[in-house]
Amino acid sequence: MQKVLIATEKPFAPIAVEKIRGIVESNGLELVLLEKYTEKAQLLEAVKDVDAMIVRSDKVDAEVIEAGKNLKIVVRAGAGYDNVDCEAATKHNVVVMNTPGQNANAVAELVFAMLLFHIRKGFTGASGSELMGKRLGVMSYGNIGENAARIAQGFGMHVYAYSRSTPADYFVKDGFEFFVNRKAMFEVCDIMVLAMPSAANTKGMINYELLSSMPKGAILVNIARKDLINEADLMRVLAERPDISYLTDVKPDAEAEIIEKFGKQYFSTDKKMGAQTAEANINAGMAAASQIASYLLTGNEKFRVNK
Numbered sequence: 001m002q003k004v005l006i007a008t009e010k011p012f013a014p015i016a017v018e019k020i021r022g023i024v025e026s027n028g029l030e031l032v033l034l035e036k037y038t039e040k041a042q043l044l045e046a047v048k049d050v051d052a053m054i055v056r057s058d059k060v061d062a063e064v065i066e067a068g069k070n071l072k073i074v075v076r077a078g079a080g081y082d083n084v085d086c087e088a089a090t091k092h093n094v095v096v097m098n099t100p101g102q103n104a105n106a107v108a109e110l111v112f113a114m115l116l117f118h119i120r121k122g123f124t125g126a127s128g129s130e131l132m133g134k135r136l137g138v139m140s141y142g143n144i145g146e147n148a149a150r151i152a153q154g155f156g157m158h159v160y161a162y163s164r165s166t167p168a169d170y171f172v173k174d175g176f177e178f179f180v181n182r183k184a185m186f187e188v189c190d191i192m193v194l195a196m197p198s199a200a201n202t203k204g205m206i207n208y209e210l211l212s213s214m215p216k217g218a219i220l221v222n223i224a225r226k227d228l229i230n231e232a233d234l235m236r237v238l239a240e241r242p243d244i245s246y247l248t249d250v251k252p253d254a255e256a257e258i259i260e261k262f263g264k265q266y267f268s269t270d271k272k273m274g275a276q277t278a279e280a281n282i283n284a285g286m287a288a289a290s291q292i293a294s295y296l297l298t299g300n301e302k303f304r305v306n307k
């Protein structure tokens with residue numbers, strides 16, 4: 001019987017695991033569970049004899065791929081697959097997939113949880129401010145961006161989106177105004193939400209030029225990946241502009257120093273938790289299980305990312 005491993009350092013909700021089990025077993029496959037592991041050795045041991053693997057932000061590097069002697073497919077139950085070494089997977093004929101959009105609403109909702117907590121001064125009773133009428137920019141307008149834009153409309157915000165896929169400088173789509181010029185967008189938006197993947201062309205993209213051009217009292221929300229930000233530039237701007245705040249679901253490398261120097265301008269979740277809801281776990285986990293069953297049983301490569 002072919003085996004499907006769920007390897008999650010940050011586990012899915014139990015109900016999601018049961019739903020994944022249902023899909024796996026009804027397709028004649030066996031489920032193996034490795035949750036809350038603390039050592040890479042545990043992952044290397046668990047992957048040894050499985051045919052498929054479901055992960056979240058778990059690091060699937062060349063060593064893990066090589067340890068999986070029977071491994072045929074890795075599905076990242078989520079959007080960003082920067083944690084999977086796609087080159088090593090391709091070299092070993094291992095298919096890599098993600099489950100785009102399945103956890104996007106949960107991630108988008110957390111943006112507003114962090115924003116409300118911050119602008120209401122941590123619910124301490126101090127006088128805060130409101131989202132209504134503020135300009136919110138989403139970069140980029142993918143699955144998370146779309147959900148953030150929809151929710152922002154409910155708050156009565158002016159929504160702007162970023163897209164680099166058109167030659168026009170500025171256009172309107174889905175009722176939203178789009179920028180293709182990053183700096184122009186940072187100059188206009190009171191709140192900028194980062195929701196793009198970590199890739200060669202996005203790493204370090206959020207730099208001094210962009211950050212320092214934000215309007216007075218601006219807030220940057222990073223719901224995506226820490227390496228989108230040039231941290232030295234971020235710290236320089238936080239020092240020069242005490243009016244600017246940084247809220248993040250992905251802790252920066254220099255967090256201790258940022259808290260010490262700019263504590264009032266900074267908020268981070270304890271652990272990356274944008275996608276940590278039962279609904280998102282169920283959606284992404286079930287999609288991953290179905291994609292694995294479909295690939296192992298029929299060769300369906302839809303959602304493959306390492307073509």
Ligand code: 3PG
Pocket residue numbers: 010056057058077078079080081103224272273274275276
């Ligand atoms: C994603 O890329 O899907 C999100 O960052 C969620 O990641 P997680 O599954 O590790 O919570």
